[in-house]
Amino acid sequence: MENPVPITPSETIVDSCQRLGLGRIQRHLFLCCDQTKPKCCSKEDSLATWDYLKKRLPELGLDCTQSSRDGNIFRTKANCLRVCQQGPILLVYPEGIWYRNVTPTVMEKILQEHILQNRPVEEYRFFTHPLSHL
Template sequence: MSLRVSHHLLLCATASKAACCNPDIGKASWTRLKAMVKELDLEDVERPQGVVLRSKVDCLRICSDGPILLIWPDGIWYGGVTPERTESIVREHVFGGQPIEDWIIRRTPFK
């Protein structure tokens, strides 16, 4: 079975070494991310743009100014993520297609 995917969100929310953020902020950001994906119905397999995948990862190898949220396929890395920022990023970037420039700390496009 094939599944169309629009984005994959990776958040270093509760890293085992807590190298880049307060784990409480990471945990709350992860909770908000999941809630936003659900609220906006981004996991609907019938969604024309494809589903949004989400993964809580241990470490994205930046390890400062975190939590870090990496969004593929855009190759956009957000730093200093909070629950409030997570909500805005999911709403404006993932759902609305408009990245939030002020919070982007790195870009790693595929091409």
């Protein structure tokens, strides 16, 4: 997993959690990206979307490592989300919304509509299974 800020040898796990802003996360985005064996899309296409997401979250003030506000987004590069069709695939938690064909253009639409306005992007959503509280 990519680490945006290097961990120092004296840093504790609590320090790491605070630095990452884990307590302020409201959504977690998993992007099928940088696959070992690309099946749903090319590795280059998935990395283009990942790079776009990495750039846009800080620009929108949503990157949990760079913002002290609540409502931040945590992003994770998933090698494969096992759908293996119409990728890149994006999974947004806690809503459990799965998106297909997530190019940089589609990612921008998802960020603007789903993430900022709480309106899922129906034309790219193909499945929903929200996480329930135990």
